Amino acid sequence: MDNKNSLKAQLISDFQTIEGRMNGAAKSAVHQVRQEALKTFETLGFPTIKHEEWKYSNVKNLVNQAFEFNAASDFSAQDVADSSIPNLEGNILYFVNGVYNAALSSIVSPASELQILTFSDAIKQEPALVEKYFNQYTDSQNNAFTALNTAFAHNGIFVHVPANTVVTQPVILRFIADARKVNVASQPRNLIVVGKRSEVQIAEAYRSLGENASFTNAVTEFFVEEEANVHYYKVQNESDKAYHIGTTSVLQAGKSVFTANTVTANGGFVRNNLNIKIDGEYAEANMFGLYIPNKKQHIDNHTAVDHAKPNSESNELYKGILKDNAVGVFNGKIFVREDAQKTNAFQSCKNVLMSENASMNTKPQLEIWADDVKCSHGTTTGQLNEDALFYMQARGISKDSARALLMLAFAQEVIDKMKIPAIKEYLQELIVDKIYQG
Amino acid sequence: MLKIDNLQAKIGEKQILRGINLEVKAGEVHAIMGPNGSGKSTLASVLAGREDYEVTGGSVDFNGTDLLELAAEERAAEGIFLAFQYPVEIPGVSTTNFLKTAVNEIRKYRGEEPMDAVQFLKMFKQKMAYVNIDQSLLNRALNEGFSGGEKKKNEIFQMAVLEPKLAILDETDSGLDIDALRIVAEGVNKLKSPDNAVIVVTHYQRLLDYIVPDFVHVLYKGRIVKSGTKELALELEERGYDWIKAEVDAEELGETIA
Numbered sequence: 018m019d020n021k022n023s024l025k026a027q028l029i030s031d032f033q034t035i036e037g038r039m040n041g042a043a044k045s046a047v048h049q050v051r052q053e054a055l056k057t058f059e060t061l062g063f064p065t066i067k068h069e070e071w072k073y074s075n076v077k078n079l080v081n082q083a084f085e086f087n088a089a090s091d092f093s094a095q096d097v098a099d100s101s102i103p104n105l106e107g108n109i110l111y112f113v114n115g116v117y118n119a120a121l122s123s124i125v126s127p128a129s130e131l132q133i134l135t136f137s138d139a140i141k142q143e144p145a146l147v148e149k150y151f152n153q154y155t156d157s158q159n160n161a162f163t164a165l166n167t168a169f170a171h172n173g174i175f176v177h178v179p180a181n182t183v184v185t186q187p188v189i190l191r192f193i194a195d196a197r198k199v200n201v202a203s204q205p206r207n208l209i210v211v212g213k214r215s216e217v218q219i220a221e222a223y224r225s226l227g228e229n230a231s232f233t234n235a236v237t238e239f240f241v242e243e244e245a246n247v248h249y250y251k252v253q254n255e256s257d258k259a260y261h262i263g264t265t266s267v268l269q270a271g272k273s274v275f276t277a278n279t280v281t282a283n284g285g286f287v288r289n290n291l292n293i294k295i296d297g298e299y300a301e302a303n304m305f306g307l308y309i310p311n312k313k314q315h316i317d318n319h320t321a322v323d324h325a326k327p328n329s330e331s332n333e334l335y336k337g338i339l340k341d342n343a344v345g346v347f348n349g350k351i352f353v354r355e356d357a358q359k360t361n362a363f364q365s366c367k368n369v370l371m372s373e374n375a376s377m378n379t380k381p382q383l384e385i386w387a388d389d390v391k392c393s394h395g396t397t398t399g400q401l402n403e404d405a406l407f408y409m410q411a412r413g414i415s416k417d418s419a420r421a422l423l424m425l426a427f428a429q430e431v432i433d434k435m436k437i438p439a440i441k442e443y444l445q446e447l448i449v450d451k452i453y454q455g
Numbered sequence: 456m457l458k459i460d461n462l463q464a465k466i467g468e469k470q471i472l473r474g475i476n477l478e479v480k481a482g483e484v485h486a487i488m489g490p491n492g493s494g495k496s497t498l499a500s501v502l503a504g505r506e507d508y509e510v511t512g513g514s515v516d517f518n519g520t521d522l523l524e525l526a527a528e529e530r531a532a533e534g535i536f537l538a539f540q541y542p543v544e545i546p547g548v549s550t551t552n553f554l555k556t557a558v559n560e561i562r563k564y565r566g567e568e569p570m571d572a573v574q575f576l577k578m579f580k581q582k583m584a585y586v587n588i589d590q591s592l593l594n595r596a597l598n599e600g601f602s603g604g605e606k607k608k609n610e611i612f613q614m615a616v617l618e619p620k621l622a623i624l625d626e627t628d629s630g631l632d633i634d635a636l637r638i639v640a641e642g643v644n645k646l647k648s649p650d651n652a653v654i655v656v657t658h659y660q661r662l663l664d665y666i667v668p669d670f671v672h673v674l675y676k677g678r679i680v681k682s683g684t685k686e687l688a689l690e691l692e693e694r695g696y697d698w699i700k701a702e703v704d705a706e707e708l709g710e711t712i713a
């Protein structure tokens with residue numbers, strides 16, 4: 018066995034084992050895609066810091082560990098209660114160590130509004146839809162983690178909103194990594210298709226339990242058709258020993274609106290990729306992010322918005338508060354294709370360093386081939402305003418409280434983008450806790 | 456109430472305060488005047504506890520406590536209030552939230568129970584009348600996008616809420632039109648009592664038409680070079696600062712030669 022990349026060897030052998038048990042299904046179109054992806058993964062291997070896209074995010078510690086994939090868990094109703102998001106209503110679907118748990122889940126939206134299937138059921142029940150969309154717009158060609166997820170695509174959710182439908186209740190995907198007994202890993206794969214003029218709110222909420230390491234390698238694909246409106250949340254509250262690599266790929270048609278809120282309250286090593294292609298006119302993409310790493314946490318957000326058609330708009334705001342020895346990475350790509358005249362693209366990434374040992378690496382990357390566009394970008398990394406701190410102290414507010422108030426006010430701008438009240442409150446509380454820690 | 460004895464302070468390598476002596480008793484209003492750059496704001500900041508300034512000598516006694524030993528927030532809790540010459544914009548924090556935090560931290564310092572939302576509402580209503588300030592302004596992010604006059608009014612509103620023993624108003628009049636000046640001055644006058652004291656730092660005599668000082672001091676090159684009553688302010692208004700500068704500079708020259 019290849020010691021240097023024990024995880025890679027383990028995964029390739031796992032793939033063969035799974036394939037051996039598949040019989041006829043191994044010939045399906047979906048499995049062809051998986052096989053292609055495995056080949057890509059084998060060729061690419063896990064990235065090292067020599068890879069431009071992984072320059073600041075070293076996965077060495079991750080890929081040298083052993084994990085139990087889709088491990089059994091005795092995650093109970095009590096655990097659900099302990100880790101639930103208060104006052105949250107909607108379609109709440111639990112995945113424990115990657116595996117869908119029907120007993121803990123509840124689907125409240127009528128079938129006429131929303132089709133929800135596990136990804137593996139969707140392959141059987143909606144093969145045409147799955148084949149049409151699965152892996153049609155991802156970075157599986159050049160991202161080893163996406164390729165790996167694609168090769169193992171089985172767990173996760175399939176959501177289909179038919180045309181002209183407003184889904185009133187949000188869809189909340191709770192991914193629980195139960196690492197109370199062993200190192201666990203999971204690879205959720207979600208496929209979400211939102212029909213013309215439809216609206217839906219979808220959240221992925223990650224949580225981990227226990228002292229062992231967990232590894233989540235998630236991929237979510239969105240297909241947003243004409244005039245559809247999607248609010249997407251990625252909420253991360255995992256342990257300091259959690260590794261999370263996730264890619265969300267979005268393909269937007271004309272006049273659609275897609276809004277992503279990515280909030281990392283906690284996590285050991287996090288890499289979020291958000292790739293949006295605007296493939297229609299008069300569409301709007303919003304990307305908002307907030308991360309508050311402390312201790313030795315590492316949080317990396319890579320976003321890319323690809324303006325392929327004219328008259329569309331993208332707005333991006335990421336904010337970070339970095340404490341202790343935390344490391345943050347932000348890479349924001351904006352492509353404006355030759356055809357995409359009259360594009361408006363705005364990007365901003367603002368960071369506050371709360372300690373001398375915290376660091377932030379920011380890199381905006383703009384590639385603009387059209388000439389009639391409005392583009393702006395700016396990144397800032399600094400300390401809290403000393404004048405503001407003194408002003409507050411001079412009113413009787415202690416330095417620690419003043420710092421916390423300023424941090425909270427800084428974070429609030431992103432929290433206020435949230436539209437689901439229960440999620441907003443949940444995050445607000447997590448962030449207040451995190452801000453007051455240490 | 457306040458006794459400043461030979462106070463010296465510097466920032467970086469630059470000595471700014473070079474031996475300030477000043478005594479302020481309860482019920483008094485003192486005006487500190489002086490040309491730009493003479494150290495007025497520095498004195499105010501040092502009294503409020505700004506750490507950027509290094510106190511290199513002297514002492515400050517405030518109602519029996521050594522003020523210089525206290526952190527800025529402790530001084531505020533002891534009853535010192537500084538109305539800033541340049542109030543700081545604090546995005547994302549409303550005046551009301553800011554003041555609720557301040558009031559309850561001060562109450563905690565004094566061993567008092569925190570105030571609840573209803574009590575705050577009532578108290579704010581009452582204090583808003585002092586300076587004729589609008590609720591909508593208080594709901595906005597503190598000082599952010601406020602006009603000069605709104606910022607100064609807001610400072611006096613905060614003073615009304617915090618009820619300090621000693622208020623130091625640093626050029627609260629600058630940038631105000633005559634109406635705003637009158638409102639601000641009236642607010643200060645309403646808050647005056649035999650138990651508290653005010654130090655008004657100003658450049659111009661016109662504020663002193665409204666807030667009448669018991670004593671007027673002239674600060675120049677980090678020292679109080681002249682003290683008097685309100686007539687001194689009138690004289691300065693008429694003659695400017697040049698004659699005082701000339702006196703002091705001649706004296707310094709004399710000292711150097713000797």
Ligand SMILES: Nc1ncnc2c1ncn2[C@@H]1O[C@H](COP(=O)(O)OP(=O)(O)O)[C@@H](O)[C@H]1O
Nearest residue numbers: 466469471489490491492493494495496497498
């Ligand atoms: N932060 C600072 N750094 C360097 N010099 C300063 C600083 N603050 C004040 N000074 C200097 O100290 C002197 C006194 O300033 P200040 O107290 O603001 O005067 P005033 O309020 O009387 O106009 C000025 O020469 C000013 O340039």
Ligand SMILES: [Mg+2]
Nearest residue numbers: 495496540626
């Ligand atoms: Mg000044």
